[in-house]
Amino acid sequence: MRLSFILNGHQVVLETAPDRRAIDLLREDVTHEDLLGFDLVCHDHRALEVKEGCGTGECGACSILVDGVHRLACLMLAAQLEGREVVTAAGLGTQADPHPLQRAFAEHGAVQCGYCTPGMVVAAAALLEQNPAPTRAEIRQGLSGNLCRCTGYVKIVDAVQAVAKDFAGEDSAEEPGAPCAENEGERP
Ligand code: FES
Ligand code: FES
Secondary structure, X not given: OEEEEEEOOEEEEEEOOOOOEHXXXXXXHOEEXXXXXXXXXXXXXXXXXOOOOOOOOOOOOOEEEEOOEEEEXXXXXXXXXXXXXXXXXXXXXXXXXXXXXXXXHHHOOOOOOOOOHHHHHHHHHHHHHHOOOOOHHHHHHHOOOOOOOOOOOHHHHHHXXXXXXXXXXXXXXXXXXXXXXXXXXXOO
8 A cells, every 4th residue: 555654754655564563664664766867866764763672552652642642653554544644752852852751761771771761751741731740650551562671660750750840840849748759679
């Protein structure tokens, strides 16, 4: 089938099998060639930041935004991207102009091996879009579908909470009287 969608602000048109997994399409297929003058220019929009962990909807590493909604690319088919706007972690911000969450993850040491990070940042962005001032419990709940084997989650929650506070302009994301309840090695 001929598939047309927007990926991180770029219009993408390509031929694909409708039952190809969206994660494979995004990681492998999103290239095209243009003849510009005498030069054949390859445009490479492959989204290698969309990671595959489990491939079965359990880890969140493949998190993307589809029309602003948090989805798992390993559970979507290519055909489901038709006409949609897809944003990955690379579309949230760049190295030169990072998204506040990307900056906060770096500043709070919320990244170790980094494999979960693109999906975690996308999930956090979706969470803050729905709830700009979440409590720590709401952050843990909102990120509960995203697994991290390295950080113990505390610094990830710290990073998201810091951005929420910045957005709110106050300490509204504090959970009054609640001790830090995150445990190393457990899901957020
Ligand atoms: S790779 Fe999609 S949820 Fe794990
Ligand atoms: S930083 Fe390694 S899996 Fe999260």
